[in-house]
Amino acid sequence: MRLLNIINQNSKWVASLVFLYGISQLGRAHACWCALGVIVLSYACKGLKHVIRQPRPPxxxxxDPGMPSNHATGIMYCAGYYAATAHDLTPLRVATHAAAVSVAAGMTWLRVYHGQHTASQVVAGAVLGGGGAVVWHAAGAAGALGVLQGHEVLRRTLYTICIAAFTNFFIKGYRKARRKLLEQKAG
Structure with a gap:
């Protein structure tokens, strides 16, 4: 039970590290295309939260509003994009991709288990993330990635945006964790 709580509290960091490892295995332009997708979906999810305004569970x-779950969106985007990159489907690759999606689904469900979201909020986030990953990957395969690879200025701009967005994410996360730690020590 304590282990599940630790995993839940650190899910965004675990998912981020796995995501960074995964995109490091792609070509640079493809990695940034993938990262841009999760950034776009993160903002879309936050916008939907403020439009829908469904409260979190008691x-x-x-x-803040809970519908859809931003954790579920990000985690399932990572797993969905990884699954969408499957080529030459050997039994090992099928098993690896299925395991990634299963672990991601389990991580998102921890949000319900620990009372941070309702089941519908997590399912909505998972659908947004997984569906968004498939659409984003398809858009890249249909030509957007080729355009990016063919234009040096556009590619460098995208790299800069991705680096800035991930740096911002980690700095905000660090500050929040530090503030929480200081509050625990004071209280």
Whole structure:
């Protein structure tokens, strides 16, 4: 039970590290295309939260709207994009991709288990993330990635945007974790 709580509390960091490893295995332009997709979906998810304004379950420590779950969106985007990159489907690759999606689904369900989201909020986030990953990957395969690879200025701009967005994500996360730690020490 304690292990599940630790995994839940650190899910965004675990998912981020797995995501960074995964995109490091792609070509640079493809990696940035993939990262741009998760950035776009993250903002879309936050926008939907403020339009839908569905509260989180009673007892949740967070007070912002919960529909859809941003954790589920990001985690399932990572797993969905990884699954969408499957080529030459050997039994090992099928098993690896299925395991990635299964682990991601389990990580998102921890949000329900620990009272941070309702089941419908997590399912909505998972559908947004997984569906968004498939659409984003298809758009890249249909030509967007080729355009990006063919234009040096556009590619460098995208790299800069991705680096800035991920740096911002980690700095905000660090500050939040530090503030929480200081509050625990003071209280």
């Amino acid at each position: 007892g949740s420590r967070k007070k």
